[in-house]
Amino acid sequence: MTDAYTKFVRSAPGALIAKQVGLPRPSTLPRRGDRPEPVLGPVVVLGESDGADQVARELLAWGTDVRRRFEELRTVGSVIAVLDEVSTPADLGAILLPLSGAMRSLAPGARVVTISRPAAGQDPARDAARGGVEGFLRSLAHEMRRGGTANGILVGDGVGLDAPGVTGALRFLLSARSAFVTGQFLTVSTADGSATEDLAQPLAGRTALVTGAARGIGAAIARTLAADGARLVVLDVPGAGTELSRLANELRAIPVQLDVTSAGAGERLVEVLRDRGLVLDIAVLNAGITRDKLFANMTPERWDPVLAVNISSQIALTQALLEAGDVLGAQPRVVSLASTSGIAGNRGQTNYAASKAGVMAFVDALAARLEALGGTANAVAPGFIETEMTARMPALTREVARRLNSLQQGGLPVDVAEAIAFLASSEAGGLRGETLRVCGQNMVGK
Numbered sequence: 001m002t003d004a005y006t007k008f009v010r011s012a013p014g015a016l017i018a019k020q021v022g023l024p025r026p027s028t029l030p031r032r033g034d035r036p037e038p039v040l041g042p043v044v045v046l047g048e049s050d051g052a053d054q055v056a057r058e059l060l061a062w063g064t065d066v067r068r069r070f071e072e073l074r075t076v077g078s079v080i081a082v083l084d085e086v087s088t089p090a091d092l093g094a095i096l097l098p099l100s101g102a103m104r105s106l107a108p109g110a111r112v113v114t115i116s117r118p119a120a121g122q123d124p125a126r127d128a129a130r131g132g133v134e135g136f137l138r139s140l141a142h143e144m145r146r147g148g149t150a151n152g153i154l155v156g157d158g159v160g161l162d163a164p165g166v167t168g169a170l171r172f173l174l175s176a177r178s179a180f181v182t183g184q185f186l187t188v189s190t191a192d193g194s195a196t197e198d199l200a201q202p203l204a205g206r207t208a209l210v211t212g213a214a215r216g217i218g219a220a221i222a223r224t225l226a227a228d229g230a231r232l233v234v235l236d237v238p239g240a241g242t243e244l245s246r247l248a249n250e251l252r253a254i255p256v257q258l259d260v261t262s263a264g265a266g267e268r269l270v271e272v273l274r275d276r277g278l279v280l281d282i283a284v285l286n287a288g289i290t291r292d293k294l295f296a297n298m299t300p301e302r303w304d305p306v307l308a309v310n311i312s313s314q315i316a317l318t319q320a321l322l323e324a325g326d327v328l329g330a331q332p333r334v335v336s337l338a339s340t341s342g343i344a345g346n347r348g349q350t351n352y353a354a355s356k357a358g359v360m361a362f363v364d365a366l367a368a369r370l371e372a373l374g375g376t377a378n379a380v381a382p383g384f385i386e387t388e389m390t391a392r393m394p395a396l397t398r399e400v401a402r403r404l405n406s407l408q409q410g411g412l413p414v415d416v417a418e419a420i421a422f423l424a425s426s427e428a429g430g431l432r433g434e435t436l437r438v439c440g441q442n443m444v445g446k
């Protein structure tokens, strides 16, 4: 999909005009493969707690250039502020204010990550400090420049900062894989999960299903999971059979032509898996549609299919997979596609927002059910992503939607795919019922 405005303001004459008139000039976001090192160094770890020492040691073990002060650094790649022991709001400044003087030294595509604990409703002063981290981080994300991002990790009380989920979230948020994630928090609520042994192929040996895989975000998810080593089962409607076969050939994946809303779709999928002797470790429930209309003009023809594809099919498919008993591996990971519309609501999308808010509540409940199997369920809520779905928006609405985020551009399908690959990884076992926004800090919702 083309973003003609961004192309124009990146050209020499366009850049000049945009500068003079004060128009947004979106930066090029570094993505996987654009950087020689997974973590942009030097990394400055702020904070004096044992947790801060632990994080610094972990980064050293990754071979990263780690510092504990900004001192004479002319360029800073990443900053990690460890605030796990703050007990009153007065504690925040001592850890965070040194970053103020270094903001102008942040490299293009720099990463800032806070590590703190969620407010627990017990100690008012401590909770005020913990809540304060969230307000700080979300505001800082709005102030990041040149494609930089700022995100936070909330680590549940009793979970150590060396838990796999913390390490995995840190690795994801510091890397170019989180290019379009900013102003967000990931909550690591348990110490479950395990370290990734093969960082180049973190999903090696795993089998993953992706629904709605023929094009757009689904195809990007399939390609990303395959690049991470997973074996793929790609599913889409029979009408998308040609595109699906092409993708399946490219990835040596198993194609399944199936309408997820058809009667007995879950049982049919179980049959296919059994016939092929496949056991799923990962299920990505991505198939989705829009049928936008103001609610005053809403009809069952527009309402029903959106609810059926976007949420009811997810409930039916997961139920069939769980009931079958022999087609899910140990510690299964389910990742669903929500949307920022489901968080903030969107004019003309009552049906779509109902389905996507439903997805978020669904993964929360499903996570509790999967816990007994050592599994997890989480969701990703994309903002504006450049796909055929958004290409169908009216031109002006599309242009406004693209710019209304801190990174001033639409995300790419691969940005959503990267977040899903992280949530599907063994390290993400401590994240449960989370919805991670991949939206460039879309100015909507909370």
Ligand code: NAD
Pocket: 211, 212, 213, 214, 215, 216, 217, 218, 235, 236, 237, 240, 258, 259, 260, 261, 286, 287, 288, 289, 309, 337, 338, 339, 340, 381, 382, 383, 384, 385, 386, 387, 388, 389, 390
């Ligand atoms: P898309 O329209 O480009 O692709 C959707 C895919 O789902 C298609 O291949 C389609 O054939 C398949 N599909 C639709 N109905 C199906 C059914 N009944 N059974 C099986 N497959 C079916 O859409 P996209 O932009 O790639 O969106 C993918 C997901 O991401 C959707 O859930 C969407 O709601 C969500 N999302 C997208 C955006 C965005 O900006 N593009 C933003 C937020 C959320």
